Amino acid sequence: MNITELINLIKQDQNCEIRPANKEIALPTNIPDDLKEFYELTDGIKLFESKTYGITIIGREEFIPTNKYLYPKDDVIWEELEGEICNEWYLIAKADEMSQYISIDLTSERNGQCYDSFYETHSLQGDSAIVAKNFTDLLKNLYANKGEHWYWLQEDFEKLGDAYDEPIV
Secondary structure: HHHHHHHHHHHHHOOEEEEEOOOOOOOOOOOHHHHHHHHHHHHOOOOOOOOOOOOOEEOOOOOOOOHHHHHHOOOOOOHHHHHOOOHHHEEEEEEEEOEEEEEEEEEOOOOOOOEEOOOOOOOOOOOOOOEEEEHHHHHHHHOOOOOOOOOHHHOOOOOOOEEOEEEEE
């Protein structure tokens, strides 16, 4: 299923809200094709907001480096992260009330890989699980779990490795 088909499927679900596209805010030039297509069609999706594990795929305005979102410039942690590979990870999904975030990697080697960026373990080697090989897989899996759990923490999830492993893309 491609990203357009997936968005059309989600549009039919009353438990999800798709925001109309907002092309006024520029995106980085190096985003993966499926994410580019997503932002051509929508400006974010709220998936199962009333469920315990509901999550928001963020719109263009919040599509910023995850470090900037989690650690504002005035936070001392920001300086410790300079020069780290996580500087190329952008916020793609969030559940603020649970401190759960998902990042998408925009480096050329790992372009599109998505990582668990839970607030307390974001960017820690060995604690930055790859949760999807690309954005389409991420959205498909988040939608399929219907807000019931974080799919990558389930026993039947086939582990994809850690963000600091060799690229899988």
